[in-house]
Amino acid sequence: MRVKKFIPLFAFVLLTGLLFRGLSIDPTALPAARLGQPFPPFAQPELLSGDEISDAALTSKPALVNVWATWCYSCRVEHPYLLSLAEQGIPIYGLNYKDDSAKARDWLEQLGDPYRLNIVDVEGSVGLDLGVYGAPETYVLDADGYIVHRHVGVLDEGVFTRDFSRWFPVAATSESMPAAGGRL
Amino acid sequence: MRRVEKVLILSALWCLLSVSLGARAVIETYAFSSQDLEARYHLLSQELRCPKCQNQNIADSNAPIARDLRVVLFEQLEAGATDDEILAFMVARYGEFVRYRPGMDRQTLLLWAAPGLLLVFGAAGLISHFRQRRVRAPGVLTDVEQDQIEQLLREPRA
Structure with missing residues (x-):
């Protein structure tokens, strides 16, 4: 009967363990439902050329797909880092999400263009198919074109080294900020 | 006048x-084409969780993504999709997370089983509690206790 006395203690320890574990769970982390699937098919205009492009246009792999918009402040914060990644030869495709295309073209002209091409998604339909819920978000497509990683929020060197570098082993850490300049 | x-x-x-x-x-x-669709819209929009502001359903949320999902919901209802098809569409994009009533799988098993388990544990606890009380209740004293009481009663009051 001695064991019985300790039941409240066991219950307390169990509950404490459960709650402590709860503290280390990020409640805002959203499971990416599209992981392990190919990029959803689309047919949308390209931002600069105006040509209609489809998912077949995402030819360089592995690649990043960056969801951005001019109304998104964090996108401005991560933009210089995207430029430096592009300079290192990492293919980046843009998804211009629910944006004004004229403003988006101005943005690329003024701040530099890290993207191979940009999918215009004024309605947000490609974003919806991808499971985007805000900007910026950055997806990794592996060599076969499958979505293997999703990052929500600003992409910076720390995040890249931690979560992205295994798909892009050649990308060394960058010291220099690239000069703003258009590249396509 | x-x-x-x-x-x-x-x-x-x-x-x-x-x-x-x-x-x-x-x-x-x-503008719904039928009242039935409107009723289903209200039910589903309350059951779908906004991916951005996570403690609101898409009916309550003002987030742009919630508005988009409401539009999709409306369009799919008008296009004749069933509730299951609409939920499957949402789950394919935003995961099981998007449903306030998630389907039963390995991840959500504990969630679904918890009320039943708690009920069983609570009932078991109560039953054992009352059983023990009944055993003690009759107030039958051992001989030693009886002797003690009698001794105490015999003692002169101070």
Whole structure:
């Protein structure tokens, strides 16, 4: 009967363990439902050329797909880092999400263009198919074109080294900020 | 004269009523083709969770993504999709997370089983508690205890 006395203690320890574990769970982390699937098919205009492009246009792999918009402040914060990644030869495709295309073209002209091409998604339909819920978000497509990683929020060197570098082993850490300049 | 006044008041009331009806129609953004669809829209929009502001359903949330999902929901309902098809569409994009009533799988098994388990544990606890009480209850004393009591009663009061 001695064991019985300790039941409240066991219950307390169990509950404490459960709650402590709860503290280390990020409640805002959203499971990416599209992981392990190919990029959803689309047919949308390209931002600069105006040509209609489809998912077949995402030819360089592995690649990043960056969801951005001019109304998104964090996108401005991560933009210089995207430029430096592009300079290192990492293919980046843009998804211009629910944006004004004229403003988006101005943005690329003024701040530099890290993207191979940009999918215009004024309605947000490609974003919806991808499971985007805000900007910026950055997806990794592996060599076969499958979505293997999703990052929500600003992409910076720390995040890249931690979560992205295994798909892009050649990308060394960058010291220099690239000069703003258009590249396509 | 009385009749004219009555007519005037009635027509004024009618004007007020039609104004307020007009205002209602503006608030209702979606024009459903049937009441059944509208009822299903309300049910589903309360059951789908907004991916951005996670403690609100898409009916309550003002987030752009919630608005988009409401539009999708409306369009799919009007296109004749079943509830299951719509939920599958949402789950394919935003995961099981998007449902406030997630389906049963390995991840959500504990969630679904928890109320039943708690009920069973609680009932077991209560039953054992009352059983023990009943064993002790009759107040039958051991011989030693009885002797002690009698001794105490025999003692002179101070």
